[in-house]
Amino acid sequence: MRRRDFDGPDDLRLMQDLVQRTWSPRSRLHIGDVAWERSVNFHRHRDTWRTALWEDNGQLVAWGWAELPDHLSLVVDPVRPEVAAEVIAWFRSLAPSGACSILESETHLVAALEAAGFHPDEEAPFFTHHRISLSDLRSPVVPDGLTLRHVRPDEVEKRGAGHRAAWSDWGPSKVTDEDFAAVMTTWPYRPELDWVVEAPNGDFVATALIWYDEVHGIGLVEPVGCAPEYRRRGLGQAVNLAALHALREAGATDAMVCPRGDDGYPQARALYQSIGFEPGARTQLYVA
Numbered sequence: 425m426r427r428r429d430f431d432g433p434d435d436l437r438l439m440q441d442l443v444q445r446t447w448s449p450r451s452r453l454h455i456g457d458v459a460w461e462r463s464v465n466f467h468r469h470r471d472t473w474r475t476a477l478w479e480d481n482g483q484l485v486a487w488g489w490a491e492l493p494d495h496l497s498l499v500v501d502p503v504r505p506e507v508a509a510e511v512i513a514w515f516r517s518l519a520p521s522g523a524c525s526i527l528e529s530e531t532h533l534v535a536a537l538e539a540a541g542f543h544p545d546e547e548a549p550f551f552t553h554h555r556i557s558l559s560d561l562r563s564p565v566v567p568d569g570l571t572l573r574h575v576r577p578d579e580v581e582k583r584g585a586g587h588r589a590a591w592s593d594w595g596p597s598k599v600t601d602e603d604f605a606a607v608m609t610t611w612p613y614r615p616e617l618d619w620v621v622e623a624p625n626g627d628f629v630a631t632a633l634i635w636y637d638e639v640h641g642i643g644l645v646e647p648v649g650c651a652p653e654y655r656r657r658g659l660g661q662a663v664n665l666a667a668l669h670a671l672r673e674a675g676a677t678d679a680m681v682c683p684r685g686d687d688g689y690p691q692a693r694a695l696y697q698s699i700g701f702e703p704g705a706r707t708q709l710y711v712a
């Protein structure tokens with residue numbers, strides 16, 4: 425067993441390969457979560473991120489991603505549960521106290537966290553996995569004057585602006601065009617699965633990005649947004665449905681999405697459930 429530090433884009437792909445190789449409906453992360461979170465945030469957070477990879481006989485069996493000062497994400501091959509203790513010990517050496525969010529069904533991680541002295545924070549916000557079969561999708565509809573289409577690879581600035589317009593309820597979004605350029609060049613990004621509603625002036629006023637895992641036939645919807653002045657007109661539904669139809673055309677059978685499950689932010693799950701997504705397992709924050 426050997427631990428080494430993260431060393432660039434090839435390692436990101438290795439991390440995603442582990443997520444894909446070990447993925448099941450019981451997994452917290454889809455390859456798209458890793459693609460999105462790492463690509464959209466990397467430029468702004470590189471000074472506070474530490475990432476380590478654990479390899480055995482040339483195969484990646486675990487990785488840990490510490491967002492200092494206090495958060496750990498980890499993926500551990502369920503057939504090597506003992507490695508979770510090493511990942512958690514590595515994190516504790518960087519962050520004596522901290523938190524780690526996992527899916528409640530990841531029993532090998534629950535056991536390792538509890539053995540290391542972590543306990544569930546029952547008051548913390550959480551996310552609930554939702555899933556939809558693509559066999560029976562409604563058709564998307566947008567009001568007259570608005571256009572539903574997918575993004576082109578040369579539209580990085582417009583795509584970045586569309587994201588910022590929807591994601592500024594809590595203060596201006598920090599996501600830059602450079603961040604979006606990173607998103608749009610990270611595997612498995614595909615422009616034909618990145619859908620927008622375009623206003624007559626060319627602005628992207630609603631957006632939905634899907635990441636497709638071809639091995640498991642399932643796409644992850646992440647993220648979705650609608651500019652505040654266009655909300656409650658069905659654009660969130662329409663842009664999602666259009667992206668889901670494209671996902672089905674790409675060969676997928678299912679899609680998933682992970683909105684907040686607690687009552688502190690119910691609008692996102694309300695949107696997905698209005699489309700037909702059904703709730704499943706939830707995340708749990710463990711703290712020490």
Ligand SMILES: CC(C)(COP(=O)(O)OP(=O)(O)OC[C@H]1O[C@@H](n2cnc3c(N)ncnc32)[C@H](O)[C@@H]1OP(=O)(O)O)[C@@H](O)C(=O)NCCC(=O)NCCS
Pocket residue numbers: 590591593630647648649650651654655656657658659660661662683690691692694695696698
């Ligand atoms: C969540 C969001 C994408 C909804 O977009 P939208 O275009 O307003 O959604 P729609 O008009 O298609 O709404 C469809 C249904 O979703 C539900 N819904 C949407 N917004 C809601 C809200 N604020 N409160 C309660 N239910 C809501 C309703 O059931 C709605 O149907 P109705 O209007 O007939 O009641 C938008 O509020 C947004 O961008 N928020 C900030 C970013 C975000 O939270 N993204 C989702 C998390 S990944």
